[in-house]
Amino acid sequence: MLMLGLALLLATAADVPRGVPDDDACVALDERGERYPICFDPGDGFVVGTRMRLSGSAMAQAVRTGVHIRSGRSSRSKGSPWFNNHRLLGLDAWDGEQRGLTFTAYDGTLRRHLEEGFILVPTARPARIPFPFDVTVALRLGHLERRVWEGPGWTLETGRLGLLLDPIRAETERVWFGVGPVAGHAVRRSREGVSHTVAPFTELMFDAGLESRDGLWALRASGLAGWSIGIERGLYFRARTDVGLERVVLAVADQPVVLQLSGAYVHRDAGLARRSEWTANVGLAVRVFGAR
Amino acid sequence: MLAPAVSLACALLLAQPGNEAPVLHPPTTPLPAQDWHAPTVCLRLPPTKNVPSGEWRAQCDDTAQVCRVSPLRELDAEGVETDRLQARVTTCSIAFDEETAERVKGYRMELARAAAPPGWYRDERGRVMQFNFDLNRRVWLGGAWAPLWHDGQVQGRMRADFGIAVEAPSQRGKRLHRLRFLETELHLGVPSLDLTAARYDFSVERDDPLFRVTTFFGKPRRHDLHLNLGLWMETLRVEELERGGEVGRFLTWGTLHATVDLWHSKDLVSYVRVRAGPSFERDYANGFNTFVPGAALEADLTLDRDGFHHLRLGVEAEKVLLAPAVAGRPLRPERLRLQAGYEVIILAINDQPLSLLVDGRGMKRGDITGVPEQWEWSASAGLRFSLWAPARRSAPMATSVKE
Numbered sequence: 183m184l185m186l187g188l189a190l191l192l193a194t195a196a197d198v199p200r201g202v203p204d205d206d207a208c209v210a211l212d213e214r215g216e217r218y219p220i221c222f223d224p225g226d227g228f229v230v231g232t233r234m235r236l237s238g239s240a241m242a243q244a245v246r247t248g249v250h251i252r253s254g255r256s257s258r259s260k261g262s263p264w265f266n267n268h269r270l271l272g273l274d275a276w277d278g279e280q281r282g283l284t285f286t287a288y289d290g291t292l293r294r295h296l297e298e299g300f301i302l303v304p305t306a307r308p309a310r311i312p313f314p315f316d317v318t319v320a321l322r323l324g325h326l327e328r329r330v331w332e333g334p335g336w337t338l339e340t341g342r343l344g345l346l347l348d349p350i351r352a353e354t355e356r357v358w359f360g361v362g363p364v365a366g367h368a369v370r371r372s373r374e375g376v377s378h379t380v381a382p383f384t385e386l387m388f389d390a391g392l393e394s395r396d397g398l399w400a401l402r403a404s405g406l407a408g409w410s411i412g413i414e415r416g417l418y419f420r421a422r423t424d425v426g427l428e429r430v431v432l433a434v435a436d437q438p439v440v441l442q443l444s445g446a447y448v449h450r451d452a453g454l455a456r457r458s459e460w461t462a463n464v465g466l467a468v469r470v471f472g473a474r
Numbered sequence: 475m476l477a478p479a480v481s482l483a484c485a486l487l488l489a490q491p492g493n494e495a496p497v498l499h500p501p502t503t504p505l506p507a508q509d510w511h512a513p514t515v516c517l518r519l520p521p522t523k524n525v526p527s528g529e530w531r532a533q534c535d536d537t538a539q540v541c542r543v544s545p546l547r548e549l550d551a552e553g554v555e556t557d558r559l560q561a562r563v564t565t566c567s568i569a570f571d572e573e574t575a576e577r578v579k580g581y582r583m584e585l586a587r588a589a590a591p592p593g594w595y596r597d598e599r600g601r602v603m604q605f606n607f608d609l610n611r612r613v614w615l616g617g618a619w620a621p622l623w624h625d626g627q628v629q630g631r632m633r634a635d636f637g638i639a640v641e642a643p644s645q646r647g648k649r650l651h652r653l654r655f656l657e658t659e660l661h662l663g664v665p666s667l668d669l670t671a672a673r674y675d676f677s678v679e680r681d682d683p684l685f686r687v688t689t690f691f692g693k694p695r696r697h698d699l700h701l702n703l704g705l706w707m708e709t710l711r712v713e714e715l716e717r718g719g720e721v722g723r724f725l726t727w728g729t730l731h732a733t734v735d736l737w738h739s740k741d742l743v744s745y746v747r748v749r750a751g752p753s754f755e756r757d758y759a760n761g762f763n764t765f766v767p768g769a770a771l772e773a774d775l776t777l778d779r780d781g782f783h784h785l786r787l788g789v790e791a792e793k794v795l796l797a798p799a800v801a802g803r804p805l806r807p808e809r810l811r812l813q814a815g816y817e818v819i820i821l822a823i824n825d826q827p828l829s830l831l832v833d834g835r836g837m838k839r840g841d842i843t844g845v846p847e848q849w850e851w852s853a854s855a856g857l858r859f860s861l862w863a864p865a866r867r868s869a870p871m872a873t874s875v876k877e
Contacts, residue, residue: 259864260604260825261562294824297558298548302603302822304782308595310603317824319861343615343636345859365615365634382634382662383617413665 208396208474219473222430222438224393224400225252225267225355227472233442233465235276242278246467247271248286252355257294265293265355280331282453287324291389293317293348293358316351318360320344320389329453335372337454342366344387356395361388364406372454378413385410385420397474400428407449420451431466438472441465498522498543501585505598508533508542510589510871516566517543519583525555531566531588534578541578542586548600560600563588593780593865595872604825606780606869609817610641610652610743611862618831618856622664624717625848631663633854643742643867649678650742664716671710677735677742678702704733706749715842717850721759722842729753731768739776741868746773753792760800760843768792781819781866786833788813794841804847807840817858829858 208221228249235244251268268290275283295316303309325339346360363383370377385408393400405423412418426444433439447460498519508514508531517532519525525545534541546566547555590596593606620633637657643650654673661667683698711726731751738745750769757764770790777783792809799805815833822828832855840847 259862262825296824298601299824300601300603302605302825304605304780304819304821308597308603308605310597310601313823315824317826345615380634380660380662382632382660411662413662 219433219436220396221474222397222433222469222472223252223474224397224428224469224472225250226474227438227469229467229469229472231440231442231465231467233463233467235278235461235463237280237459237461240278240280242276242280244274244276244463244465246274246465248273250469254355260294263295263353265295265358267291267355280329282327282329282331284328285324285326286322289322289325290320291346291358291360292319292321293360295351295353297351297353299351314351315347315349316360318344318346318348318358318362318389320346320360320364320387322366327453332453332455333373335370335454337368337370339366339368344389346387346389356393357391359388359390361386363387364408366410368410370454379410379416379418380413381408381410384408397472398430402426402428418450418456420456421449422451423447433473434468436473438469440467440469442467498583498585505585505587506542507587507596507872508544508589510564510591512589514564514566516546516568517541519543524549524553527555531560531563532583533586534581536577539580540582540584542584544586544588545600550599553599560588560596560602562591562594562602590872591865592871593869604822604865605872606865607819607822607827607860607863608641608781608866609776609784609819609827609829609860609863610639611864612827612860613638613862614858614860616831616856616858618854620661620852620854620856622661622850622852624664624850629664631661631852633659633661633856635659635858641743647741648681649676651676666715667712669712670708673706673708675706675733676704677733677738677745677747678704679738679742702735702738704735704747706731706733706751717842717845720842720844722845723757723759724841725756725758726766727754727756729768731770743866743868744773744775746775747771755794757794757797757841760797762798763796764794765796766792766794779866779868779870784817786813786815786817800843802844803842804840807847809839809841810837812836823859827860827863829860831856831858 208219209217210220211217229247231246233244233246235242249270251270253266253268255264256262257264268288269286270288272286272289273283293316299313299315301311301313303311322339322342327337342364343366344362344364346362348358348360350357350359352358364381364385364387365383366381368379385406387406389404391402403425407421410418410420424444424446426442429441430438431441442463442465444463445461449458450456452459512533514531514533517530519528519530521528527547529546530543531546532541532543545555546559548558548560550556587596587598588600590602593604594602595605596602614637616635618633620631622629622631635658638655640653641650652675654670656669656671657673658669680700680702684701685699687697687699689695689697707728707730708726709728713724715722729751731749733747733749735745735747748769748771753766753768755764755766768791770788772788773786775785777785788811790811794807797805813833813835815831817829817831819827819829835852836849838847838849
């Protein structure tokens with residue numbers, strides 16, 4: 183199913199020219215001549231969803247909410263476009279034997295696009311060396327993980343900041359692939375006390391996304407691997423990756439209902455005990471105000 | 475001087491069938507540049523091999539009977555126009571003035587580079603790049619190697635730093651407001667954290683003298699004494715550090731200093747000043763509040779017009795008062811800090827500057843329980859990547875700087 187979706191997504195993304203479709207192309211007329219939207223923006227909307235979560239041998243029901251905002255602006259200081267994705271107040275909670283939740287106050291990427299990237303060497307007559315990458319700032323603030331079944335305690339990533347290079351340099355907000363170093367700070371509170379770790383650009387992160395022109399399909403993948411350093415002691419290696427596929431299956435009152443498939447693997451970073459685990463999810467979500 | 479009288483008009487009419495087509499003269503070296511402030515017209519000339527669209531931007535001079543023309547689009551490495559419009563150009567206008575158009579038909583058409591805005595440079599292919607950066611308006615991220623000499627030992631450290639700097643002049647340019655947010659330095663190896671939530675200060679150039687003294691020895695003379703008094707304040711500064719297994723933790727609720735600029739540049743950006751005043755602090759390793767008067771002599775100098783070279787110097791002294799007696803430290807501990815740093819932009823990636831930072835620091839403090847008061851020294855070398863960093867307000871035009 184995942185591969186089928188990916189193939190369809192790639193096919194639709196490749197067939198069409200870049201850019202947002204015309205307003206007329208995103209609206210259809212019913213028999214009575216009334217207009218209804220047929221294009222959606224996967225980066226916009228208030229998302230509420232439910233899903234089944236499989237982790238190890240444990241199956242659980244989960245809910246997910248969040249606010250997604252996609253914006254574009256032209257930089258006043260540089261005169262070039264920015265493609266920004268903001269995700270606010272993201273909550274993911276699951277029940278069952280391994281009850282838990284994650285909450286993220288803010289998670290966003292801000293990509294500055296240049297048609298022809300370059301490095302300027304400030305010689306008397308400025309030299310220009312080709313640099314075929316867009317620069318993306320990936321910022322996450324206030325990511326909390328609480329696992330009730332592990333006992334008292336929580337993990338809070340106070341902040342994470344990545345500087346990613348995007349070799350695709352798409353002129354649209356629908357395609358991106360950034361990879362680069364990340365700095366961050368996290369604190370774990372458990373029965374044993376509080377421990378702080380920092381990653382001073384010692385981790386590598388990637389973030390990629392591909393959406394069909396009409397917004398019916400969306401694929402997103404991200405990953406992170408590297409070392410974080412304990413303030414008190416210790417050096418910790420961790421890695422995690424996740425991939426998700428979305429398909430708008432219907433719209434209720436013009437609000438898209440989305441089928442979501444996703445999977446994730448975490449290596450030595452899950453919960454207070456820094457476990458390794460994988461999860462798979464399938465569910466439905468409604469994205470209110472998600473029409474283009 | 476390019477005469478604005480020749481509005482564009484030439485434009486479309488020159489392209490009318492039947493009109494005698496003007497001839498483009500071969501380019502000169504270096505290629506002249508158009509004037510950023512002169513009116514520009516959109517001009518259509520007969521297609522050429524390199525500019526098949528025939529679309530140009532032109533500035534015409536009635537007196538010299540010359541038009542400087544540049545392609546509307548950027549050129550590729552072979553000099554053939556691409557589909558990318560030149561960025562950061564003024565809008566070119568189109569008007570229909572038959573008389574003007576008829577007149578400029580006989581003008582000499584010279585190839586030129588389109589003008590670039592102040593602080594930006596445009597190459598022969600029409601590509602624009604920023605060569606002037608304001609590092610006092612930026613969001614920076616940095617990392618450095620910063621070894622520490624303490625108690626006769628050298629200890630390896632790494633430093634990560636972050637901060638947001640904003641600067642805003644007043645309308646008449648007589649006052650410059652500086653703001654810093656979340657200025658953070660985190661050292662690993664020998665752990666320490668120094669984070670300030672917000673800091674504000676301003677420099678001012680006062681028109682009126684603080685005092686004037688008139689002397690009557692011989693011819694009466696008036697002597698004006700100007701004193702540029704300003705303000706410096708910060709709030710919520712967290713300082714945590716570990717030395718010899720002992721930990722100091724301090725939270726500054728607020729600091730209010732008066733400043734006197736001993737010297738400042740005309741645009742107020744560079745300065746040498748003294749400042750002094752009180753701060754209120756919490757020593758949360760020992761659990762009490764203190765009153766800390768302090769004074770500093772500091773300098774922040776931008777050494778060149780394009781903002782590539784920066785020198786920062788500082789000497790600071792503080793005395794911790796109203797602290798209860800704590801075993802293992804003086805009743806009124808003191809802090810002394812010295813700092814000298816130099817930052818230079820080494821290149822810019824997509825118009826975002828990457829700079830090299832080197833500095834040396836010295837510190838002597840007696841406020842950490844169990845750690846004897848002694849000098850410690852550190853040096854660092856690292857890189858900073860700056861976001862935002864627009865051109866400086868005083869940025870010159872590229873033509874006057876690079877050519």
